[in-house]
Ligand SMILES: Nc1ncnc2c1ncn2[C@@H]1O[C@H](COP(=O)(O)OP(=O)(O)O)[C@@H](O)[C@H]1O
């Protein structure tokens with residue numbers, strides 16, 4: 098078993114590394130896009146109660162949709178390959194980022210914002226210096242949930258031809274190659290842990306006040 | 310010229326039947342320590358927030374040193390007025406020094422001037438700068454946090470200070486100490502203080518003049534001695550009586 102795995106790594110190191118790189122790249126891009134959509138959308142929701150009333154329930158519903166379903170539902174629309182996989186991953190990740198952004202912003206007490214205004218901050222300064230920093234812990238939690246979800250779901254993206262570690266896993270499934278399954282699965286788990294750890298580390302760096 | 314003047318000011322909240330602040334007129338001079346006394350919900354906070362324009366009046370005008378605040382740029386106005394609240398509202402993600410420096414930063418003071426001012430204020434409120442400047446609010450006791458809140462409000466040397474029940478949430482011993490220190494700080498700076506409280510002893514101890522409010526209106530505005538000698542109406546009389554009863558209670562006990 099371990100001999101087999103060692104053999105696999107000896108012969109297929111390039112493929113393996115390429116799969117990791119693809120997996121990481123898709124995931125990073127999806128996370129970036131999801132954050133670029135989710136955080137501004139969350140801010141918009143808080144600024145306009147009207148938007149919030151239909152956006153938040155929509156994304157709460159989207160959140161409970163299984164990732165596999167989203168992936169396959171997109172095939173008739175976008176076909177197969179990298180793009181639909183990316184779209185699916187972004188769709189999966191936006192809800193947790195958006196909903197956490199909204200929750201983080203709404204849980205900031207009114208008197209904090211009023212105090213900031215009373216100090217003579219402009220609206221923009223209040224957002225930058227007080228409101229967003231105070232919502233940051235929740236936003237980062239959303240990002241952390243999103244990144245683990247993305248990395249796990251990106252495995253399934255191989256099913257529609259996006260490549261990545263899922264390819265190794267599905268090949269392993271097809272050929273009854275337990276070594277491939279293990280190598281792929283463990284690497285996905287490791288990648289996921291690494292990403293979540295990095296987000297936590299970022300949080301510790303950005304929010305020193307929480308850890309003194 | 311008055312430091313602050315209210316001219317027939319009214320404020321009504323949306324969906325409310327009566328005015329939260331109802332045809333209020335009064336004037337205070339520079340250097341005065343005015344306390345505003347009244348029971349919860351009588352409009353004290355609303356009155357204070359009209360001064361730094363967190364609320365806009367529905368009628369009447371408010372003058373600061375002769376200038377109608379409605380004509381002032383609102384952020385500039387606020388940077389010239391210190392504001393302290395019961396919930397303190399220190400920014401948890403900023404150090405003590407950064408909290409104190411908020412308004413000076415907004416005013417683009419130079420770095421050296423800001424750090425010198427921060428240390429000066431920490432000393433003024435009785436917290437050694439070396440020990441406290443790089444702490445976060447979460448590492449301070451309630452009384453210390455309120456000291457920082459006070460220092461932040463004083464940072465840009467405003468001529469007017471608004472204090473909304475600043476000691477409402479601290480224990481009685483700390484409270485008495487903070488009251489004493491606040492009096493000293495006021496005496497040394499020549500600023501005008503508007504200090505809101507629902508505690509009658511606090512109001513009479515701190516204020517050189519006391520505004521007594523009920524249901525959005527000013528019932529009486531006078532020195533503590535005059536209010537005690539000539540209470541304006543039945544409400545003020547009953548307030549005085551409650552203090553006497555409390556005193557009798559303690560005398561019998563001790
Ligand atoms: N933002 C607001 N919206 C609606 N009503 C308010 C608001 N703030 C205060 N009020 C009402 O105005 C009245 C005066 O409130 P406030 O000024 O906070 O009283 P105080 O500070 O003396 O306890 C109360 O009846 C209160 O319910």
Ligand SMILES: [Mg+2]
Nearest residue numbers: 350353354355
């Ligand atoms: Mg109040």
